[in-house]
Amino acid sequence: MTSSFPASNTSMRSERNTYVGKGFVHVKNPYLDSMDEDVLYHLDLGTKTHNLPEMFGDVKFVCVGGSPNRMKAFALFMHKELRLEDSEEDVKDICAGTDRYCMYKIGPVLSISHGMGIPSISIMLHELIKLLYHARCCDVTIIRIGTSGGIGIAPGSVVITDRAVDSFFKPRFEQVILDNVVTRSTELDKELAEELFNCSKEIPDFPTLIGHTMCTYDFYEGQGRLDGALCSFSREKGLDYLKRAYNAGIRNIEMESTVFAAMCRLCGLKAAVVCVTLLNRLECDQINSPHDVLVEYQKRPQLLISRFIKQRLGLRDQTS
Incomplete structure (x- = not known):
């Protein structure tokens, strides 16, 4: 090469x-x-x-x-x-x-x-x-495909992000440059999100929704988990935070979407984020589904993106 x-x-x-x-x-x-x-x-x-x-x-x-x-x-x-x-x-x-x-x-x-x-x-x-x-x-179309923690939705659901938000539920990415905090928009391409959602409708038994995605800097305390090496808040406060996130339209949590959205937008790339949820954070903190179930879940974003790409290329879909 x-x-x-x-x-x-x-x-x-x-x-x-x-x-x-x-x-x-x-x-x-x-x-x-x-x-x-x-x-x-x-x-x-x-x-x-x-x-x-x-x-x-x-x-x-x-x-x-x-x-x-x-x-x-x-x-x-x-x-x-x-x-x-x-x-x-x-x-x-x-x-x-x-x-x-x-x-x-x-x-x-x-x-x-x-x-x-x-x-x-x-x-x-x-x-x-x-x-x-x-x-x-x-x-060029760029898509982040990954796993995430769901909020108030069933494990295995595929979330297509319409808005990437930070830990304060704001659609922004704050980048420290030298000794200044620069705020950048995290707007994603709405037409691309709708196109992906329409593709999902053609796949049988494929739970999909469009919702906000919260991006954090941490997997444990930053996402309100009680099972890390450190925990500085009560169970009640952690659950209250997640419920407020749900009421703000957030349906899943991951750790990359805000900077992904901000950088792609600045450089003229049509971007989308498609993540499957591995658990419902309103019910538990740890991922405990059987391995084969998790493997099947992780294939779901790939299946959707494959259908989308083949549709864009004008190829007949023959995926089983």
């Missing part, structure tokens, strides 16, 4: 001027223009060491998720669903030279892991967005 691709500072700058607008991914950093080379360190890629337009120029769909194993499984699933001519053995980790993230390309689909939490997905998104930009990709 690697090839030499020498690029001068002048040529990089002229390419940027040419591929602005018209559905192309854009960046918000004037200093990139003065760089002779852009090393995407955590992806083990770069503008001088790889021909990014040749490798990734046809990408139309990017799917990101926390677990490397899950994103590899999704890549293999999409390979089968798209009925590509090459062998599954050809689906290799493009980022094998680093142990931070994994990346697989299946036709026009890119499957990438992002780790757990805002810092990890933020690093990946910076380099992914630059990758799509250098590759001159256009009309």
